[in-house]
Amino acid sequence: MKKIAVILMTTVLAAALIGCGPSGSSDGTSSLPDFDAFSDSGTSSSDSGSSIDDSSQTPDSSADNASSPQDSNNVYPNQGIAEGNLKDIMNTRLFTFSINSAYVCGEYASYIPEDGCKLLVVNLAIKSTTSGNLTLADTDFLLQWSNGEEDDYAFPMEDAHLVLDEKILPSEYALAQNAETSGLLIYEVPADIRDFYISYLEFFGDGSTGDTFNVHFTPEE
Numbered sequence: 001m002k003k004i005a006v007i008l009m010t011t012v013l014a015a016a017l018i019g020c021g022p023s024g025s026s027d028g029t030s031s032l033p034d035f036d037a038f039s040d041s042g043t044s045s046s047d048s049g050s051s052i053d054d055s056s057q058t059p060d061s062s063a064d065n066a067s068s069p070q071d072s073n074n075v076y077p078n079q080g081i082a083e084g085n086l087k088d089i090m091n092t093r094l095f096t097f098s099i100n101s102a103y104v105c106g107e108y109a110s111y112i113p114e115d116g117c118k119l120l121v122v123n124l125a126i127k128s129t130t131s132g133n134l135t136l137a138d139t140d141f142l143l144q145w146s147n148g149e150e151d152d153y154a155f156p157m158e159d160a161h162l163v164l165d166e167k168i169l170p171s172e173y174a175l176a177q178n179a180e181t182s183g184l185l186i187y188e189v190p191a192d193i194r195d196f197y198i199s200y201l202e203f204f205g206d207g208s209t210g211d212t213f214n215v216h217f218t219p220e221e
Contacts, residue, residue, distance in 0.1 A: 077211035090213045092202060094130040102219035111161040113188045120187040120219055127180035134175045142199045143187045156185040194218055
């Protein structure tokens with residue numbers, strides 16, 4: 001299974017996933033994720049991606065997340081990569097997050113996936129650990145899997161059937177210092193895939209990138 005989401009940031013994806021997989025380009029080749037689809041941590045911005053309103057500097061990688069719980073489920077990066085599983089607390093420089101549960105289904109909120117696809121429902125919890133306001137987007141959390149294809153990834157869906165469900169996280173949301181929230185992300189994925197991982201990449205306003213956080217899981221059927 002691939003472990004480094006940075007490999008995917010070589011070309012631009014024009015829009016988030018709507019169907020079973022990302023649309024190919026006009027010449028039949030597949031597109032790869034947009035560099036900006038990952039988090040935009042550490043800068044004030046109105047674009048999608050995580051940001052902090054009162055700083056344009058890249059956070060110090062040695063900074064402590066003092067508000068993060070100190071238990072065996074905490075995961076921190078090692079040489080730029082953090083690998084975790086369900087319910088592990090992933091400690092980024094600006095917030096912590098965890099994937100608390102995941103399951104697949106054939107329909108959600110009256111939305112039925114395309115033939116050959118299923119819906120993956122993920123429960124995500126986030127807590128801000130930085131000063132100032134933190135802005136996050138659903139596209140910060142890229143779903144990936146391995147089936148030997150270039151387009152083995154998906155962004156959270158934003159279908160009209162789903163946006164009215166209050167349990168689903170909005171496309172963009174803000175958190176004050178030490179505030180926390182949780183909600184659902186819905187992905188449309190190939191029906192024959194069982195194992196997945198969600199990636200979050202720190203991306204800063206000066207164009208530099210930080211650590212990559214991967215959460216691996218097999219959803220309940």
